[in-house]
Amino acid sequence: MGTDTEYVRWLESLDSTDVAAVGGKSANLGVLAGLDVPVLPGFSTTATAYDHFLEESGDRSKLEELLRDLDPEDIADLQQRGAQIRHRLRDASMPPELEESLVGAYEELADRLGVTEPAVAVRSSATAEDLPTASFAGQQETILNVSGESELIEAVRDCYASLFTDRAIAYRERQGFNHFDVKLACAVQKMGRADLASSGVLFTLDPDTGFENVTVIEATYGLGELVVQGEVDPDRYVVFEPTNGILEKTLGEKARRMVRRDGGTAVERVPTEERTRYTLSDEQIRTLSTYATQIEDHFDRPMDVEWLLDGELEELFIVQARPETVHGATDENVVRTYRLEECGEELLEGVSIGNAIGAGRTRILDDLREMDRLAEGDVLVTEMTDPDWVPVMKRASAIVTERGGKTSHAAIVSRELGVPAIVGTDRATKELRDGDEITVDCTRETGRVYGGRLDFTIDEQTLGDVPETSTDVLLILGDPDQAFSLANLPVDGVGLAREEFIVTSHIGSHPLELIARGEEETFVDALQTGIAKIAAAFYPNRVIVRLSDFKTNEYRNLEGGWKYEPDEDNPMIGWRGAARYYDEDFRDAFRLECDALRRVREDVGLDNIIVMVPFCRTPAEGKQVLEVMDEFGLPRDELNVYVMAELPSNIVLADRFAKIFDGFSIGSNDLTQLTLGVDRNSERLASLFDENDDAITRSIHSLIEDAHRHERPVGICGDAPSTIPGYTEFLLEAGIDSISVSPDVAVETILTVAELE
Numbered sequence: 001m002g003t004d005t006e007y008v009r010w011l012e013s014l015d016s017t018d019v020a021a022v023g024g025k026s027a028n029l030g031v032l033a034g035l036d037v038p039v040l041p042g043f044s045t046t047a048t049a050y051d052h053f054l055e056e057s058g059d060r061s062k063l064e065e066l067l068r069d070l071d072p073e074d075i076a077d078l079q080q081r082g083a084q085i086r087h088r089l090r091d092a093s094m095p096p097e098l099e100e101s102l103v104g105a106y107e108e109l110a111d112r113l114g115v116t117e118p119a120v121a122v123r124s125s126a127t128a129e130d131l132p133t134a135s136f137a138g139q140q141e142t143i144l145n146v147s148g149e150s151e152l153i154e155a156v157r158d159c160y161a162s163l164f165t166d167r168a169i170a171y172r173e174r175q176g177f178n179h180f181d182v183k184l185a186c187a188v189q190k191m192g193r194a195d196l197a198s199s200g201v202l203f204t205l206d207p208d209t210g211f212e213n214v215t216v217i218e219a220t221y222g223l224g225e226l227v228v229q230g231e232v233d234p235d236r237y238v239v240f241e242p243t244n245g246i247l248e249k250t251l252g253e254k255a256r257r258m259v260r261r262d263g264g265t266a267v268e269r270v271p272t273e274e275r276t277r278y279t280l281s282d283e284q285i286r287t288l289s290t291y292a293t294q295i296e297d298h299f300d301r302p303m304d305v306e307w308l309l310d311g312e313l314e315e316l317f318i319v320q321a322r323p324e325t326v327h328g329a330t331d332e333n334v335v336r337t338y339r340l341e342e343c344g345e346e347l348l349e350g351v352s353i354g355n356a357i358g359a360g361r362t363r364i365l366d367d368l369r370e371m372d373r374l375a376e377g378d379v380l381v382t383e384m385t386d387p388d389w390v391p392v393m394k395r396a397s398a399i400v401t402e403r404g405g406k407t408s409h410a411a412i413v414s415r416e417l418g419v420p421a422i423v424g425t426d427r428a429t430k431e432l433r434d435g436d437e438i439t440v441d442c443t444r445e446t447g448r449v450y451g452g453r454l455d456f457t458i459d460e461q462t463l464g465d466v467p468e469t470s471t472d473v474l475l476i477l478g479d480p481d482q483a484f485s486l487a488n489l490p491v492d493g494v495g496l497a498r499e500e501f502i503v504t505s506h507i508g509s510h511p512l513e514l515i516a517r518g519e520e521e522t523f524v525d526a527l528q529t530g531i532a533k534i535a536a537a538f539y540p541n542r543v544i545v546r547l548s549d550f551k552t553n554e555y556r557n558l559e560g561g562w563k564y565e566p567d568e569d570n571p572m573i574g575w576r577g578a579a580r581y582y583d584e585d586f587r588d589a590f591r592l593e594c595d596a597l598r599r600v601r602e603d604v605g606l607d608n609i610i611v612m613v614p615f616c617r618t619p620a621e622g623k624q625v626l627e628v629m630d631e632f633g634l635p636r637d638e639l640n641v642y643v644m645a646e647l648p649s650n651i652v653l654a655d656r657f658a659k660i661f662d663g664f665s666i667g668s669n670d671l672t673q674l675t676l677g678v679d680r681n682s683e684r685l686a687s688l689f690d691e692n693d694d695a696i697t698r699s700i701h702s703l704i705e706d707a708h709r710h711e712r713p714v715g716i717c718g719d720a721p722s723t724i725p726g727y728t729e730f731l732l733e734a735g736i737d738s739i740s741v742s743p744d745v746a747v748e749t750i751l752t753v754a755e756l757e
C-alpha cells in the first residue's frame with residue numbers, strides 16, 4: 001500500500017465512501033482494486049488538493065465573479081467567460097505542498113513499477129460525476145501518456161481547468177449544481193499498453209433495450225478513446241451472462257487506432273489485414289465478461305465499463321466503471337412497441353439507437369451556433385454531436401448523424417433522452433434536404449430514414465402485476481432483433497421461432513448456394529446467432545425453434561435459390577418441411593441447420609431449446625428426420641423434439657406421432673388450409689378459411705385427447721388465438737397446455753387465460 005497524504009490517496013485505499021474525497025471515478029477504481037478484477041496501479045489526487053489549488057493559486061473569488069448571472073443559452077457570453085476562467089487556472093502555479101505530494105506519489109509508482117518516469121494516464125474524477133441519472137460521458141479531460149514530473153503537474157492543472165469547459169459550466173447551470181460544489185480529483189494510473197493491442201467499453205446490459213442478461217463489449221485496436229468518442233467502428237461482442245457463452249460477434253471496420261507517440265498520442269491507419277480480424281479471442285471475450293459480471297454484482301446495478309488489453313503483458317485490465325444511467329436508473333414496467341404503418345421512400349441507413357420512431361422537419365446544423373434554427377419536434381441532422389449539443393438534442397424528435405457508433409456521445413445521450421437516433425449514416429448532411437419532412441425508424445437493428453412524415457403507432461403494455469397462469473402463454477417470435485426488447489414480457493417462453501425469419505432477414509442466400517461458394521460458415525454463424533439471441537432473451541424458459549419451412553417458391557427468392565429449387569405448381573403442398581431434411585438434394589443444407597442448433601446448445605450453453613419439425617406427413621418421415629438429426633450432432637436422447645400438428649395425418653395418426661416426438665404444436669394455419677381444402681393465400685376463399693369450423697375444432701379436441709393419453713403436451717402456434725376473439729377460450733376448454741401468440745397481444749392473452757382459469 002502506498003503512502004497517503006492529504007492531497008494524494010492510493011487507489012487500493014479507496015472505496016465507495018470516498019466519492020466526496022476523490023470523485024466518483026477514482027472511488028470506483030478503488031472499489032475495483034478491492035474486487036477480483038485486474039486494475040492498473042495508481043493513485044488519485046483529492047478534492048482537498050483541488051480546493052487548495054483554487055484558494056492558493058486560482059483566486060476563487062475572481063472565478064465566482066466571472067460566473068455570476070450566467071445564461072448558459074447565451075453561447076457567445078459563455079464562451080468568453082469560460083476561456084477567461086480556464087486561462088487563469090492553467091497559468092496558476094501549483095502550491096508547493098501539493099506539488100511535493102504529487103511528485104512523491106509519482107516516484108513511489110515508478111519504484112513499484114521498477115521504471116523511471118513511467119507513462120501514466122491522468123483522468124479527471126469529479127465529485128458530482130458518475131452519479132446515477134446525471135452522467136454525461138466524457139465531460140472532463142483525460143490526458144494520456146504523461147511521463148515526467150513537470151508533465152504530470154501540467155496534466156493535473158489541465159484537468160482542473162477542464163472542469164470549466166463551456167459545456168461543463170453549461171451542464172452544471174442547467175442541472176442546478178453550484179460550480180464550486182463540484183470538485184475535481186485526478187486518477188493517475190500506469191498506462192496499459194493498449195496501443196500494442198486493443199481496448200474499448202462494455203455494458204453489463206444491452207444498452208439499446210435494457211435486457212440485463214448480456215454483456216455487450218465494444219473493442220478496437222489501440223487506446224480506447226476512439227471508441228468512447230465514437231470515432232471508430234469497433235468490433236461488437238454480446239455475451240450471455242448466465243452461461244458466459246458468446247451470443248454474437250460483429251466485425252467492426254476499425255480503420256484507425258490511437259497509439260502512443262512523443263509523450264502524447266497519435267492516430268494511425270490500421271492495415272487492412274488487421275481490420276478483418278477480431279480484436280479479442282473468444283477466451284478474452286469470456287474473461288472480460290466474467291469481470292463485467294463481478295463488477296455488476298458488486299455494484300448491484302448495470303454498469304458501464306472501460307477496459308484495455310495490455311499487449312506487453314497480454315492481460316486484460318479494467319480502467320473504469322460507472323453506473324449505466326439509462327436503464328439502471330429507471331424501473332421500466334411499460335413495454336412500448338413502435339410500429340411503422342406506412343411504407344416510404346428509403347433515403348438513408350445507419351446504426352439504430354433505441355427502439356422508437358420519430359418524424360419531423362429536417363434541420364441540418366453544421367455548427368452549434370445555428371442551434372436556434374432547430375425548433376421543438378424537428379429532426380436534428382448533423383455530422384456528429386458532443387455534450388454541447390444536449391440542449392438541441394432535447395428539442396429534437398429524432399437525431400441523424402454521419403459519424404459515431406453505438407457508444408458515441410450521440411448514441412449515449414439519445415438513449416438517455418429517449419430520442420430515436422441513427423448514427424453513422426456517413427452522408428446524412430449531404431443526402432437530406434434542410435426543411436424536408438422525414439421519418440426516422442429505429443425499430444430494427446438497421447436504422448432507416450424515410451422521406452415524408454409516415455404514420456406510426458405506439459403500443460404500450462404495462463407490466464407489473466400480471467397473474468400466473470397454469471396454461472403457459474408463449475410468444476410467436478422469429479425476429480432476433482426484437483428478442484431482447486421483448487424479453488421483459490411476462491410470458492413463459494417462445495412457442496414458435498421460425499428459422500425462415502432469421503434466414504431472410506440475416507442471411508438472404510440459399511444455403512446450397514453458400515455451400516457451393518464455400519461460405520457455409522456464413523449461414524451457420526448467422527443462424528446460430530439468431531437462434532441464440534431468441535433463446536437467451538427468454539432463458540431459462542423454453543424456446544421452440546422450428547426447423548426451416550420455406551416453400552420452394554420462397555426458397556427461389558433467396559439469392560441463388562433458382563439453381564436448387566424446382567418450379568412447383570403447388571408449393572404449399574410441395575417440397576417443404578420434413579420431406580426436405582432427409583432428401584439427398586437438401587441434406588447438406590439441413591446439416592447447416594443442425595450445426596447451428598448444436599452450437600447454440602453446446603457452445604453458448606442454451607439448453608432451453610426445443611426443436612420442432614414442421615410439415616411432417618407421416619410417422620415414417622418423422623423417424624427419418626430424427627435419424628438425420630442424430631447423424632448431424634443432435635442426438636435424440638439429449639433433446640426435446642416436437643412435431644407440428646398441421647396436416648390432417650398428424651391428427652388422425654396422433655397416437656403414432658406421439659411415440660416418435662415429445663410433444664405437438666398445432667399449426668392452425670396449415671391445418672385449416674388442408675382440412676378444409678382452402679388455399680390460405682386465396683383472397684377469394686377467405687370467408688371459407690375458418691379455424692372455428694367444426695372440422696378444425698374437432699381435430700384439435702381429438703389431438704389433445706390422443707396426445708394426453710400418451711402423456712404428450714399440446715400447444716398451438718398458428719395465428720388463430722392471436723387474431724380470433726374467443727379462440728383462447730375454446731382452446732382452454734379443449735385442454736390445451738400452451739398458447740402461443742404474437743407479442744402485441746401477449747399480456748392481453750395472459751389476462752384472458754387467468755380469468756378463464
Ligand code: PEP
Pocket residue numbers: 496498549646666667668669670671717718719
Ligand atoms: C401454421 O401452419 O399454423 C404455422 C404456425 O406454420 P406456418 O404459418 O409457418 O406455416
Ligand code: MG
Pocket residue numbers: 614646667669670
Ligand atoms: Mg404451417
